[in-house]
Each structure stands twice: as structure tokens, then as C-alpha cells.
Amino acid sequence: MNNNNTNKPILAITISALYLTVVILSFVIMLISADDTAMSGIFLILATIPWVFLLTQLQNIFQLDSPLLNGIFLLAGGTVNTLILYKLLAWATSRKKS
Secondary structure (H helix, E strand, C coil), rough: CCCCCCCCHHHHHHHHHHHHHHHHHHHHHHHCCCCHHHHHHHHHHHHHHHHHHHHHHHHHHHHHHHHHHHHHHHHHHHHHHHHHHHHHHHHHHHHHCC
């Protein structure tokens, strides 16, 4: 029995964890920012592209502009991006090994 960890996509896990950390830190920076301008969430917006564009469209359709809903939606977008990143990296590293 091979006790090797070749089945675990270590690179995909590491990079995905780093990306999710950046998203969470961006959210924290937005929350604790003493400056109450629109620029306090710029790092979170950059980290959650393309979901920002969908959020803008939803706000226009439903006439909603809630900071709480914006934050939740952007965190959800960051989570989706993390899952996509993980799946792509896991797939790419598994194809490289075979």
C-alpha cells in the first residue's frame, strides 16, 4: 500500500486558502476602515470580480443598496471564486501527473 500523498492537491489547497485569506482580510479592512468612503472596499471588490458586476445589476433591478447585503454578497462571490480556483488547480495538477 502506497502511503504517498500524491492524491491530495496540495498546490490547489494552498493557493485557494491564500486567496480566501485575501478575501477575508479585504472584508475586514473594509469593516474597520476609519475612512467612510467608497474606496474602503476596493480590495474586496477587486478580489471578487466578476460577481461585483452581478451585484450592481441586482441592486439596479431590486432597488437595494444595503451595506450588509453588499458585504454578504461579496463574501459569497469570494467563496465561489475560491471554489472555482481550487477545482481548476486540482484539475490542472491532476492532468500534469497523469
